[in-house]
Amino acid sequence: MGAVAIAGVAGGGIAGERLPIFDTHVHYSQGAWDAFSPRKALDALEAAGVERALVSSSPDHGTIKLHRAAPDRIVPILRPYRGEVRSSNWIDDPKLIDYLEARLKLGVHKGIGEFHLFDLPGSTATPQVRQMAKLAAARSLFLHIHSGPGPVEAMFRIEPKSKILWAHAGFTTPPAEVGALVERYRNLWVEMSFRAHSIMPGERIDPAWRDLFLSHPDRFMVGTDTYVSDRWAVYIGLVDEHRAWLEQLPREVAEKIAYRNAERLFGK
Numbered sequence: 001m002g003a004v005a006i007a008g009v010a011g012g013g014i015a016g017e018r019l020p021i022f023d024t025h026v027h028y029s030q031g032a033w034d035a036f037s038p039r040k041a042l043d044a045l046e047a048a049g050v051e052r053a054l055v056s057s058s059p060d061h062g063t064i065k066l067h068r069a070a071p072d073r074i075v076p077i078l079r080p081y082r083g084e085v086r087s088s089n090w091i092d093d094p095k096l097i098d099y100l101e102a103r104l105k106l107g108v109h110k111g112i113g114e115f116h117l118f119d120l121p122g123s124t125a126t127p128q129v130r131q132m133a134k135l136a137a138a139r140s141l142f143l144h145i146h147s148g149p150g151p152v153e154a155m156f157r158i159e160p161k162s163k164i165l166w167a168h169a170g171f172t173t174p175p176a177e178v179g180a181l182v183e184r185y186r187n188l189w190v191e192m193s194f195r196a197h198s199i200m201p202g203e204r205i206d207p208a209w210r211d212l213f214l215s216h217p218d219r220f221m222v223g224t225d226t227y228v229s230d231r232w233a234v235y236i237g238l239v240d241e242h243r244a245w246l247e248q249l250p251r252e253v254a255e256k257i258a259y260r261n262a263e264r265l266f267g268k
Helices: 038-047 061-069 096-104 127-138 149-158 175-184 207-215 229-233 235-246 251-266
Strands: 021-027 050-056 074-076 111-116 142-146 163-166 188-191
Touching (some): 038 050, 038 235, 127 142, 127 149, 142 149, 175 207, 229 235
Parallel strands (some): 021 050, 142 163, 163 188
């Protein structure tokens, strides 16, 4: 992945150049289709210097449309949500495994998610969730999980061979707790969508986050989470929020988090 040169923009300590980005949390769901055609969505990625994106959608047809328009830029993952199957009830969906297996026959998806596992007793205990974990492990697919720390650990107990991409670094989970999980589970990676302001609450990166990134530079990635169409309208700004804190890390570490880690996991 080559750097995207933009005059007057500094990225990662190199003047006149901005870091390329592999965005690991993009949705192209039905609510965005009217306002953002595949071409317009791809133009937004291009304008933001996002050279690859991990994309899911509700339903999956949006992801496939975007992938077919730019197969070298879009990495599909399969979200279980569609129709009346949503974040609140997908774990009990009797057709879940049949749906996943049918869509996976397309042969393009690199994972399952993003899906929500709420910190409630039993959220990971349904037969559907357990079967999904086994299915993903058997096919070496990533699980993109929106949850607190508890469900992440529960999924590793269900299937120790799971490969998990943890959305939003747990959303409110502090860096020390994120770091403890990263150290405990070698197949856990973390994307930082919605965390830019906690990483850099002012003009300087928070020391605890900086220390965590320096200690585990191979385990973190960035994301934007375009879960509503309004976020597509401000997409460049969402990406640049991450560049702001990445610029305060050593160049080698910044490049890993910006795109190299995701390239290693999902391909160039």
